[in-house]
Amino acid sequence: xxxxxxxxxxxxxxxxxxxxxxxxxxxxxxxxxxxxxxxxxxxxxxxxxxxxxxxxxxxxxxxxxxxxxxxxxxxxxxxxxxxxxxxxxxxxxxxxxxxxxxxxxxxxxxxxxxxxxxxxxxxxxxxxxxxxxxxxxxxx
Amino acid sequence: xxxxxxxxxxxxxxxxxxxxxxxxxxxxxxxxxxxxxxxxxxxxxxxxxxxxxxxxxxxxxxxxxxxxxxxxxxxxxxxxxxxxxxxxxxxxxxxxxxxxxxxxxxxxxxxxxxxxxxxxxxxxxxxxxxxxxxxxxxxx
Numbered sequence: 655x656x657x658x659x660x661x662x663x664x665x666x667x668x669x670x671x672x673x674x675x676x677x678x679x680x681x682x683x684x685x686x687x688x689x690x691x692x693x694x695x696x697x698x699x700x701x702x703x704x705x706x707x708x709x710x711x712x713x714x715x716x717x718x719x720x721x722x723x724x725x726x727x728x729x730x731x732x733x734x735x736x737x738x739x740x741x742x743x744x745x746x747x748x749x750x751x752x753x754x755x756x757x758x759x760x761x762x763x764x765x766x767x768x769x770x771x772x773x774x775x776x777x778x779x780x781x782x783x784x785x786x787x788x789x790x791x792x793x794x
Numbered sequence: 795x796x797x798x799x800x801x802x803x804x805x806x807x808x809x810x811x812x813x814x815x816x817x818x819x820x821x822x823x824x825x826x827x828x829x830x831x832x833x834x835x836x837x838x839x840x841x842x843x844x845x846x847x848x849x850x851x852x853x854x855x856x857x858x859x860x861x862x863x864x865x866x867x868x869x870x871x872x873x874x875x876x877x878x879x880x881x882x883x884x885x886x887x888x889x890x891x892x893x894x895x896x897x898x899x900x901x902x903x904x905x906x907x908x909x910x911x912x913x914x915x916x917x918x919x920x921x922x923x924x925x926x927x928x929x930x931x932x933x934x
Binding site (some may be wrong): 671674 | 810866
């Protein structure tokens with residue numbers, strides 16, 4: 655149930671933590687293969703170099719991350735979310751990197767027109783999934 | 795621009811950090827008065843006591859929090875978000891507490907039928923707003 659819910663949503667919100675213990679949250683587009691969550695550092699556009707993004711600097715200092723994936727409805731009976739805990743690391747290239755680029759292009763048609771083939775990927779090893787409420791499997 | 799965008803959205807995602815430096819993210823419904831963001835510990839329903847919620851235990855240990863407020867569109871040209879940094883503290887009662895309950899019931903009709911009048915509120919003193927992308931002021 656969590657698997658389908660996570661796989662089907664279009665956006666997650668990722669929290670990282672800096673050296674002072676301050677969190678930092680951003681939205682991300684991602685893919686999930688049942689064990690790992692992946693997202694690519696893309697140019698949607700960003701003004702700074704990809705590896706200097708705050709989220710990347712945080713992950714290098716502290717790889718512990720959390721994501722929330724939810725759907726908001728005005729009917730609060732329908733609300734549901736999963737909070738995910740995990741550890742992040744950077745994939746700069748390699749077979750896994752290339753496979754994830756294909757998965758991202760498969761899920762997000764928007765990526766097919768973007769030059770992301772050589773962009774760094776963040777790989778999150780999921781250690782815990784905490785579900786809450788009603789998790790339907792209807793795509794976003 | 796950020797003010798209207800923040801005020802008009804219906805859901806934010808809040809990150810807190812525990813004693814081990816691990817972040818934890820959840821969706822929240824909130825109000826914003828231009829200086830502070832407030833949300834109430836409600837029963838949507840939760841299984842644990844309100845003050846034992848992980849987000850509350852984290853805030854007591856480390857008051858530094860982050861929120862992201864965004865709108866997702868399949869047209870990525872329209873994407874926009876604000877990341878907010880701030881410090882959280884608990885309001886158990888008092889004039890400010892009562893004023894916030896009214897603000898929440900004004901923004902969310904759902905709260906009018908819920909027994910939240912005496913529930914603890916989390917008050918976030920906003921220290922930084924980091925806008926990205928296209929922030930329209932169209933309500934969620």
